[in-house]
Amino acid sequence: MTTGALRAGAGLASRENSAEAAVRAFFAAYRGHDVEGMVDLCTDNAGFRYVPFEVWGRQRVLYGEGKVRTVGQVIWTALIDAFPDLASAVISLRADGDGNVAAEVGIGGTQAKDFGTIACTGGRYQVPHLFLFQVTGDGLIDDIVAYWDNADWKKQLGCLEVD
């Protein structure tokens, strides 16, 4: 193997490691309910999409999609407010050399306030999530997408309406 190839390999590993480190820091801040810290780990214009987040009103559907500093920050703050003991545990983390990271994360908590259409009954939930990140070469998160099953979440909290 040439020195150039060795350097390129080391660069890929380094990008993988720095991307993983950024995501681990993000979930550490999440565990600490430090929304500001979560946001600070992202670029100014970081994208945000919580795929299952759809609120169906009479006139229009609101999606959990936009930017971390607008939509993401609001959702995280509201979630922690409604579930004050919200906890998250990283189950697996996988990264490539281009800043893509997939994280399987268990998230759960006890409901203390209404959250969206889920009225508070004091129930507790635990739901597996898959987060996909794009992390820049500088180690900042530039995009967050998350998948989970809202049906499972709502059933655990006693909310049986689909909408």
Next chain:
Amino acid sequence: MNACRLAERFFARVEAGEVDEILGMMTPDATVSLVPLNRHGPMAADGASYLRELSRSFPDLVVRVRRLFVAGDNTAVAEITIDGTQAEAFLAVSNQEKHVDLDQAWMLKVTPDDRISAVIAYWDQNQLYRRLGVKRLDKVTITAR
């Protein structure tokens, strides 16, 4: 074949309903986790059964790969959209010929000899129910027209 091309072929076969061919891409003891269905088991049983039902219920199924990358451990991670019109009962939901488009995320663990050893899939079953006309999570067989 690299993991990226293998994943593209996997989803093309999901779209075509070629379940036997999909099983031919797997290791003999490959596992599947269909997280929203809480189905975790052998791909040859749980995975095949789900894919056959999907293909039967949505004969015009289109699977679009929106994002695909391969992690350092040779796991292909894909965001896909499935799109189709219901033609038969699906996951106990009666057929109302509703059109469905649903975003999902799949992970395919690939062995060094280009076989898939594990499949993990995430989606929101609530979104699927909404698109199929289900109104209540405890009565998924009763749908609204």
